[in-house]
Amino acid sequence: MGLRVFRLVSGRGGRVFKPATGCSPRERRASSAKRGAGLGIAPREIQDQELKKFCLRITGLLQKEDLGNETIDCLQRLFLIVSATKYYRKLEKKFVELLLSAMYFPKSPEQVQVLCAAILREISPSEDLTLFYDHIQNTKLLSLMSSVLLAQGNKRDEVRDVGLRVTKILESRQPEGQSLRYLLPVLSKVITLSPKVLKEDQINLLNKRLIDWLRYASIQQGVAQISGGFFSNPRARQPGPITEVDGAVATDFFTVLSVGQHYTEDQWLNMQAFSMLRKWLLYSGNDGTETPDSDDKSELEGSIMSMVSATSTSSRLLPPKERLRENAFEYCQRLIEQSNRRALKKPDCELQKACLVEAVIILDLLCRQDSSFMYRTLSCLKTLHGRLCGDLAYVQALLPVAQFFLNHSEAAAVDSEAVYQHLFTNIPSELFYNSMLAFEFIQFCRDNIHFFNGNLSIFKSSFPNLFKFLAWNSASLISEFVDILPVFIDASTAIEMLHVLLDLPCLTAALDLYLRSSFPTAEKPLWDPSLKPTSCLDGVRDPYHQALFQYLLRPKAKGFIKGLAPLHELLKPMAGCARVIQCAETVPILIQLFFTVVTEFADGTLINQLAVLLLGRSGLLFDVPQFKAAVHREMSSQLLVLCKLHPSLVVELSKELLEFTGTIRNIHSKENIFTHVVWAIGEYLSVLYDRRCTVELINKFFETLEALLFEITQFRPSATLPKCCPRVITVLMTTLTKLASRSQDLIPRVSLFLSKMRSFAQSPAMTSVYSEEDTETILTRATELMNLLKMPSVAQFVLTPSVEVSNPRYHLDTNTSLPLALQMASRLVEKEASLLSW
């Protein structure tokens, strides 16, 4: 198809678009201002009319078959215009067709073809696009067109069309002067996008081609394609044998780790074939059409190469799918052997690692598809594992190796404990700072949760180690960790786990110190170089701290030891470090998740333990800015959850709660928790919830809280105690009233106390501390409570509603239902609002 088929009116020198790259606001303003003058316009702001004109100009150029610099320049600009906005740029149907023909046009330079394809891809999905490519033999162009077609969203089955066309060329004799290597990636993309494109016979044929490319590529180097003219020396271009990455002459077949000055066509295809091998094996192995005794007649003609050079006669008789697996197996084994060589070039060394990972993954896949590979693979990977354990450079390959053992050790009846042991014990401790490894490690854990949920105790007990990944890479790993945290939590680990979570920022600081002391002279330090925690480094060396430090860095769960406080003190200079702060920010999320999981199975004993832990640890937190407040908030709400779940907690832990509420310091240092605990006492210290709740117990709590309220209200203000929040006072008053309603001898005492609140609030010392609004709040609450207590039976009904009454709450927020009830009751009692007037 030539360019002249289109007879569009040629544009008369449209204007020059000068896109303001970078587009800073100032530039954009400037360019909009200049729009009238038509000088420079930001690509996003070009109007349809202007775009049309510009397209006309390109039309003119293309129709003249002018494929020089001006056209290229215009096409570059057009690409920018269509790609710079997220909104659709309408191009005329005829113009789209013109671009298409410019792409087909044999004389078009590659640059024009590439640009046309890019523009067409950018405007896709497009309904105006019709590509004819059945006649196209140029594989490079076909690949380019496929990229346009595959971007159309498969509305008209484009993926299938591309797949069939590409398969047809791959099956047939290679077109003269064309390389098939441009087509393999297309095939790979096609099977990714649409799993049911190819038929079984096509798959079989492609299996055979892949075998040829993978296993029988030339082991001689290719010839340089540069024409040497008259002076070329034919002897100098004599190709030599392929070498290994270490320079030794290759002894076996060609792989991606084989090195030559130049590569032959089949060597390129070998590289392409291996690059898509895993995808292909998955694709061709998982089709349901497999019939083991299918009589494959075309087998003998498909693959001449493999017939001639096949070394193993037995494998030759297998159907193509099995033969490809056999070849893939040999290829991977060879890669594993080749990855052990010492590469001369650094990039090749990197490639060795990637190849090793790929090879192990493919071996695992082969074993899953065909268990007859198992024993050969097993011995190979056992040896490999031994090799990897001694060489941290290849650490990433340990994960697929472990995956293999997880998948197959049961079927193969081998004990792979040592593999997991090494993986979970050594790797996180030594390489927690490798962010890519950390990501893959956690992915590995997540993918295998179903295995670990079984009886793999090593995984569960390694959680302190796995938390090192999180402590160091908290920002990137938190969302991954949320998925695996629930697996670690059971009755036996819950307590230690909660401690670990609370100590997470401290662990970050400890890991930082660990790195500083392990690699003091590192050229590119992994830690914050602006921080110089000399005192910490010295402190960690003394034996007392050393033991705590070792405990914090323990690889396995070993129960909790008391007294990390000295370590908090020692590590204090690190608390402001950005990494520690980032980690501290994740802790509340994890605590919340922890309680969501733990409350699903926790019994009374565990709930009590957790509550005691929360009370105890609320004062023992690493001093990171804002960390304490955030954790206290979370602890408070979780304490309420625990109380609600197990109300007897208040009776069973009366000693601890009395101690906690009796300490006046707690009001100020842990105000949030304190308020919640006091509220919980008022709510749950009732015979309704626990028969063991005696009058003596209620009196005991009453006395403690009364003394406390007395202290903060009557001795105020004092220089030693800062102002306490009015909420604390109202909650204390309410709780005292609640307790009194349950032990009615106390009613006169609390009424007297409440009546004194007015004089307290009006004392000049108080008015200086509390605002008018605060005083008002306190007094209103005192009055309400006093009025309520005038009718003890109503008070009991309102303040300690029976379960039947309190369960159907009329709104969802249980915390605000009490004030609502109070408001209602006080209206009834005060008689100000007469019932009759309603």
Next chain:
Amino acid sequence: MVHAFLIHTLSGSGQATGDATFCRVLYSQVFGSERLPDEPGPRGPERDRLLRKEQLLAVARQAETACKLLQQASGRPPTDLLPQSSDEPIPLQDAPSGVFRLRPGDPFQEAKVVVWLRLLSLGCALVCEPHENLLLAESTLRLLTRLLLEHLKLLSSGSNVLLRGDRIEAILNHFLPQGQLLFLNDQFVQALEKELSTSLAR
């Protein structure tokens, strides 16, 4: 298989890449469009295209955040990463990079893994399928970035990334054809670089 490749600005580093507050995708290529769910309601090509662009912007923004957090954690001031002189070779090996996962439905239909790399004020990212060989993806990303630097003079002041779409396309066609990650040893890379230079020189 790689689903998409993108180059985007990194705000915060301030430089001349554009608005300080917006993350902007400068170039993107999606390799084959994602299978879209059959949802009710009208869906024209315009909406599909808008969705695709928004998805990429979402990736760019996440990469930007990840990059900022990483830099913050390293404790180094951002000025460390500003370009010195354009002649000075940039140590690509030390360029900060990372990886994160996108959950299914957010923003792509299926889960993806994003490998990103920071190049002073620009970011490059590969959106890969889950379980992609990440070592290979990372080294491919570094290779692509090196080539972009060489052939586009990506960071020098006069360079115009936006108008060199064809060069980026050519690099991707050679080194990431249709989004296929290639196991390229150094000799293969050199051979492809020669081919690339020939096609760009024309």
